[in-house]
Amino acid sequence: MSTEGTLSGKQPANATGHADYGGSDDIAVVRHADDALLAQLGYKSEFRREFSLVETIAFAFSIMGVVASVSSTMSFPLVSGGHVGMIFGWLIPCFFVMTIAASLAELTSAMPTSAGLYYFSAKLAPPKWAPLASWITGWANVTGQVALVCSIDFTCAQMIVTALSVGSDGTINLGAGATFGILLAILFTHGLVCSAATSVIARLNIFYVLINVGTTIAAIVLLLSNSGEQRVSTETAFTLFENNTGWANSGWAFLLAFTSPMWTLTGYDSAAHISEETSNAARAAPIAILVGVGATATLGWLLYIAASFATASVPDLLGTTLPLPMGQLFLNVLGKRGMLAIWSLIIVVQYVTGAAQGVDASRVVFAFARDNALPGSRWWKRMHPYTHTPVNAVWLVIVLAGLCGLLGFSETALSSLAGASVIGLYVSYVTPIFLRITSGRDKLKPGPFSLGKYYMPIGIVAVCWVTFIVVLLVFPPEVNPTAATMNYTIVIIMAVFIFASVWWVISARKWFKGPVKTVEGEDSELKEYDEKKGAQVDERSVGSH
Numbered sequence: 001m002s003t004e005g006t007l008s009g010k011q012p013a014n015a016t017g018h019a020d021y022g023g024s025d026d027i028a029v030v031r032h033a034d035d036a037l038l039a040q041l042g043y044k045s046e047f048r049r050e051f052s053l054v055e056t057i058a059f060a061f062s063i064m065g066v067v068a069s070v071s072s073t074m075s076f077p078l079v080s081g082g083h084v085g086m087i088f089g090w091l092i093p094c095f096f097v098m099t100i101a102a103s104l105a106e107l108t109s110a111m112p113t114s115a116g117l118y119y120f121s122a123k124l125a126p127p128k129w130a131p132l133a134s135w136i137t138g139w140a141n142v143t144g145q146v147a148l149v150c151s152i153d154f155t156c157a158q159m160i161v162t163a164l165s166v167g168s169d170g171t172i173n174l175g176a177g178a179t180f181g182i183l184l185a186i187l188f189t190h191g192l193v194c195s196a197a198t199s200v201i202a203r204l205n206i207f208y209v210l211i212n213v214g215t216t217i218a219a220i221v222l223l224l225s226n227s228g229e230q231r232v233s234t235e236t237a238f239t240l241f242e243n244n245t246g247w248a249n250s251g252w253a254f255l256l257a258f259t260s261p262m263w264t265l266t267g268y269d270s271a272a273h274i275s276e277e278t279s280n281a282a283r284a285a286p287i288a289i290l291v292g293v294g295a296t297a298t299l300g301w302l303l304y305i306a307a308s309f310a311t312a313s314v315p316d317l318l319g320t321t322l323p324l325p326m327g328q329l330f331l332n333v334l335g336k337r338g339m340l341a342i343w344s345l346i347i348v349v350q351y352v353t354g355a356a357q358g359v360d361a362s363r364v365v366f367a368f369a370r371d372n373a374l375p376g377s378r379w380w381k382r383m384h385p386y387t388h389t390p391v392n393a394v395w396l397v398i399v400l401a402g403l404c405g406l407l408g409f410s411e412t413a414l415s416s417l418a419g420a421s422v423i424g425l426y427v428s429y430v431t432p433i434f435l436r437i438t439s440g441r442d443k444l445k446p447g448p449f450s451l452g453k454y455y456m457p458i459g460i461v462a463v464c465w466v467t468f469i470v471v472l473l474v475f476p477p478e479v480n481p482t483a484a485t486m487n488y489t490i491v492i493i494m495a496v497f498i499f500a501s502v503w504w505v506i507s508a509r510k511w512f513k514g515p516v517k518t519v520e521g522e523d524s525e526l527k528e529y530d531e532k533k534g535a536q537v538d539e540r541s542v543g544s545h
Helices: 024-041 053-062 066-073 075-079 083-110 117-124 130-167 176-194 198-226 234-239 250-264 281-310 314-318 325-370 391-409 413-437 452-473 489-511 524-533
Strands: none
Touching: 024 281, 053 198, 053 281, 053 325, 066 075, 066 130, 066 198, 066 250, 066 281, 066 325, 075 083, 075 250, 075 314, 083 234, 083 250, 083 281, 083 413, 083 452, 117 130, 117 325, 117 413, 130 176, 130 325, 130 391, 130 413, 130 489, 176 198, 176 325, 176 391, 198 281, 198 325, 234 281, 250 281, 250 413, 250 452, 281 325, 314 325, 325 391, 391 413, 413 452, 413 489
16 A cells, blocks of 8 residues: 555645644645645635644544443344354454445545545546435435434443442333433533534544543453453353354354444544544545554454453343443443443543544534535534534534434334444445446545555455445344334434435435535635745645656
């Protein structure tokens, strides 16, 4: 893979062709170069570029909230394989997800805009089909983003319910109604956090990543060091397979364990969606995608290994009265006080994960509305005059996530919300990747990060994997489902699909032409900076076409 490609815009560069900035003037040059590149992509800069490379990586990593996500979804591998489901049900999908992340990193490096995925689709599709490709990708991404906000905050509510039950020795057992009320309270506070200025959000992500990594490492160490006689042998931890799904085919049952890593490893496209708020975005955003996915995959696997060693009995964990089996595992290993201590930190991790995801979703809604693709777009694309953030878009996400939370009254709420978020997001991920390896083979002008000649095999693997996983995730977790145990993923996905399709046929196909230019693609930002500051900007392209 190459990190020397050709930007579709101009970058200030030193003699080696790399951006070189150290002082405040140099940083200003880079930010103006970012805005010039954005102008060439067709958009006027409306955000303040407050995210540094480190903060962008922290954002992409924090949005996956590894320890909280594993704690939320541990029931999937426990049911679908037990010990084998935990370890290999996590490891196998991670290799395939890395191909998707690498493909998206290349596209983001070439086209760093908040519009992200649906912009990529529009530029890589045949001109005749570009509006439809953009429309499909955008609606799939919005659906996945909102469902992911809801699913993260719903599991945060479940964690709070779990803590209350353990803390009261089982005397407090809140039902679906109370859990839904907690969900709404969490969503409301996230609306307040996500409405803050970009500078505040960027700084918060440093705290997010510290609490995330620290809690994950603490959980791994505590599970391994305190399991004592409960600890199983290495052979059991890595090879014992238990099918608790009810599906007769154990191979199929094992595949359902993939829901956990697929739900966790979502949202890394967030680096693209905040690229208009990032300095040196063409480099920072792809790095954030790759580092975020790689670090989450590694830490998640280590955590599942620790959990597998500490799990003395899979059926006992599945039979817990607590909402989440991981809570029972910590209770078994650490006792009440120890469990509540680590669980409190995990709740914080899940809370900040939801906050980060709320920011990501609001940027997607803003960008899609900026291109007039949402009902009431004129409201959702407004920027707040003080914070310079899309506050209206934030609250639209919060309200829609609250409506999705009504699924919390079904027994399969988590699998339904997880499935909807994964399918929505990964369909939006794979559409531009598919176009990249078909109609867009000769259209992409690579940015600083390029897959080079490997884009084709990597893209083919990514497309095949997403096709497989989408089919997998619409199946119910158990055989012979009832209305209460049905997987409602298909209901959410089809509801949005039907709405978007009908709107397209009746109206949108006549006026939606894809991304709408808000500025002409000239280097006006750099020229303005030269005139005002007298800066000497090297306008050579980085690399060559």
